[in-house]
Amino acid sequence: MKLNRRLFLGTAAAATASLSAPMVMGGSHSRPRVVVIGGGAGGATAARYINKDSKGEIDVTLIEPTRRYYTCFFSNLYLGGFREMESLGHGYGSMASQGVNVVHDWAVGIDRDAKTVALAGGGSVPYDKLILSPGIDFMDGAVPGWSLASQNAMPHAYKAGSQTELLKAQIAAMPQGGTFALVAPPNPFRCPPGPYERISMVAHNLKANNPTAKILVLDPKPKFSKQALFEEGWANHYDGMIERIGPDFGGDAVEVRPDAMEVVVDGEVEKVDVCNVIPAMKAGRVCDMAEVTDGRWAPVNAADMSSKMDDSIHILGDASAQGDMPKSGFSANSQAKVCAMAVRGALTDSKVFPAKFSNTCWSLIDTDDGIKVGATYEATDEKIAKVDGFISKTGEDADLRRATYEESVGWYSGITADMMG
Amino acid sequence: MLRMLRHSFVALTLIAGPVMAADEIGDAERGAELYKECKSCHQVGAGAKNRVGPQLNGIFGRQAASMEKFRYSKSLKRAGNDGLIWDLEKLSAYIENPKAFASDTRMNYKGMKRVGDRNDLLAFLRVYSDNPQDIPEAQPTARALSHDIDPTILTIVGDPEYGEYLSSECLTCHRADGTTEGIPSITLWPEEDFVVAMHAYKRKLRPHPVMQMLAGRLNNEEIAALAAYFSLLEE
Structure with missing residues (x-):
């Protein structure tokens, strides 16, 4: 230096x-x-x-x-x-x-x-x-029973590094036919499609290594980013593996017990093998x-x-x-x-030139099945305001989805070079 | 002259039969059709100029990356310095999979898989190499980049300083060093080609949704500024 x-x-x-x-x-x-x-x-x-x-x-x-x-x-x-x-x-x-x-x-x-x-x-x-x-x-007390002290038993894996490695190791150690639970965060939070891409990637992993395993998603939100695209993809690739419980059925009232590896949903106790808690931020x-x-x-x-x-x-x-x-x-x-x-x-x-902002978020559902959502934004007196946007469509052909995934890989190289030099 | 050559190639193909090897001469007439895939970047024939890609007159027998006025990728320059001379076999290998042949080539082309297609395409290109003295008389087959953009748009002189700021939005995905990986290179394009491409996105003639969105909110001066900046980037 x-x-x-x-x-x-x-x-x-x-x-x-x-x-x-x-x-x-x-x-x-x-x-x-x-x-x-x-x-x-x-x-x-x-x-x-x-x-x-x-x-x-x-x-x-x-x-x-x-x-x-x-x-x-x-x-x-x-x-x-x-x-x-x-x-x-x-x-x-x-x-x-x-x-x-x-x-x-x-x-x-x-x-x-x-x-x-x-x-x-x-x-x-x-x-x-x-x-x-x-x-x-993370917000203290956002998920009753969870604190940073329990992040080893129930990782958040929402800051990349050792937490992500821990979560992957726990998935590998799951018993055959076990249950992976994910507690999704309320809005607004980092990377809106992130928890749902994660579910896709965990499902991909389990389909190969533990095909009778189940994924339980506990979600305080009625809707989520790219929902139709993810749900279509889950039905196509991981039929019957993923169950999502929204706020109508207690997804917004979840307590966790890290020592016992239990989650309590609407008063009912579920025993789980891995629990990925992504608290409010x-x-x-x-x-x-x-x-x-x-x-x-x-x-x-x-x-x-x-x-x-x-x-x-x-x-x-x-x-x-x-x-x-x-x-x-x-x-x-x-x-x-x-x-x-x-x-x-x-x-x-x-x-100084006028401010222009843009964003694109790619997500991977399964091998060569990439999707994306994006928008452009401008500065107003009040806020950064959306100008125009697009989203992948359901039912797109395999070539387009592969190209979208390949584009995301290119973007990853591009943005990390742009950040780090 | 061209017609005569085409006939002779057709005859040769008939003799050679349907099973082709990479060193056989294909059907130049069919190659002219296949060449449409190339002509958004390459010109060939009378008056051909370097555009996004180098002009292709005399490509057979030429040392790789040897035209002074074109800025090639490092891989191709190295190959040329190492003595690569373009012949039927080498060109066929390059066109089959450009990235496998020259890893950082800016030729953003997925590759032509069928050997018969490559032979036909190269038979077409060979016409412009076999008898260079005939090229001025050759048909202007490849006036690429047909477009109907208002000519006044093409006369706008871009401000590279503004382009540099605007370019930061491009560089989240596209690489400043010109490498391509899932996302094409946009550096060192002739300004006119850059402007034409961006307006094609703006008018949603080109299909990519991210590019349609980003180009859609750039005005004519901003597109000219970006074109000016990217045409000047050093490798």
């Missing part, structure tokens, strides 16, 4: 200044500073674009505790056996070599008056603009730390993703309350580019 920054700055004197910089406020001659907290689809993209497009005029620091980022998108494909976990991991070396100051540490405090971020490892980093992209955390706690949340999420202005509470802070991706865009990696990446342009414009007088 130090070497890269020295190379980037070009002179030893500048390097010395920058090495001591985290401890002191920058002088009047220093470059404007952008600090990004969270190195996922929103934060990594913002850090990389601001660094790349400002061509050295802005000092960009990315604070991200993990050295390797595992994408939540495509992690269902790992459960289905279509991807290796390692193919979902991405490092920050490329971004660092392009000049982003990558700090692997936890942000533990944000002083909005002094404009500094305190790090767990000691010291603090000053900013002119702060970009928060912390993703999601809120903005990552960094947003609470900065006191930019209102309720569960952090409200932002659509034109530049700036916080409605502090115009020196921008919030990207899942954590933000922005309007019509779904919480997805694609959305976060799209928002990051608008934010990067606005931040550059504010700090260096570069040109």
